[in-house]
Amino acid sequence: MAARVLYLCKLCYFPNQCFMPNDYRPDWDIYTCHIEDNPAIIGLDLDLRRFAPLNNKPFAVHISVYLNDPRPDGFPKGTEFEILGEIEDHLVQQLELTLHAHFAGRTISAGVRDFYFYTADPLLHDKFITDAMTRFPGYKYDYGVKEDKNWELYFDFLFPDIQEFQRIQNRKVLRTLKQHGDIPEKERHIDHWIFFSTEADREQYWKTIRSQRFTVEGWPLEKDSELPFGLQISRNDKTDEDSIDITVMYLWELAREMNARYDGWETVIVAQ
Structure with missing residues (x-):
């Protein structure tokens, strides 16, 4: 059996000139790297590159969740990985509903799971994050917000280099x-x-x-x-x-x- 598969990858992988938000399709993928000399896994929505930065969402919100029982390499064990997935689902649902935030990416490294969102207005972000995390009383967490009009967090930190891409x-x-x-x-x-x-x-x-x-x-x-x-x-x-x-x-x-x-x-x- 033989079927033909075509793969064409253009190297201009930040084509802002192709701003077509109506064509946006979430395209999540992951890759391994190091963050401050610690092994890390970064997951992000690659399709955001086609039209970011979004001028109407200039604020980056991050949430850091601390693992209770990480492996020696800083990654979660199987059971805790499942819980982190539940935490992610609740944070995404909560922040999309209350802040109309866009989930851009996540990292895991050195026993910490970080989640990154972009929003138009971070007002009451602390309350909304706390509301989501009350479902997980056994987990410590931090959060913060900063203005990031050019989406440098996405392009300079989350996005892979051209070889990894x-x-x-x-x-x-x-x-x-x-x-x-x-x-x-x-x-x-x-x-x-x-x-x-x-x-x-x-x-x-x-x-x-x-x-x-x-x-x-x-x-x-x-x-x-x-x-x-x-x-x-x-x-x-x-x-x-x-x-x-x-x-x-x-x-x-x-x-x-x-x-x-x-x-x-x-x-x-x-x-x-």
Whole structure:
């Protein structure tokens, strides 16, 4: 069985010029990192990047909930993780209803779960947070609010760097493949696209990667683009996360060094 899956990831991942709030669709994902030298997991709504900052929600509200029994690495154990999920649900429901707040992201690190919201007016935020947390008397918590017109908390703290953003996009496609029964251990044809500002750069890129078993499939041209000269290459590869990340990040990093744009990959589902 084979079905075609297309993945195109544009590197301009803060496209404020594409302000289309009617098209907003929550797009939550997570990634691992470090916060002040402690391992951390950050979850955020990636689709907010398309139209943030929201001028009518310039205040950032944060709530810190302290774990009662964290693991040595600072992350919650299974049972407490479930309770934190309930706390999150109540905070989101309460602040969306009372402050018309938008839930932007969450972090977990060093035994603390932090939740981040944006709102137009933080008046009485302390009361509303307390009302939500009364359901969980066994948990200590703090909260605060600050003006953040440019949504720096979202873009500079919660949002992943450009490399991690690329890996997140890879994982999204791999999840789709898995949902359709893909067998990641089986190699199959995978196409990649890269675009360049000059034909000379494109030729140099190809000379650099040709020894890595890639094959040229085409030379697409986008006449009205700043990077009009395309290169479509292919190679047989597996679709497990490590294999995809190694290949895609190699091509992506090389493109970045040459001021080119890695523009995505396409493959087929191999389910038997």
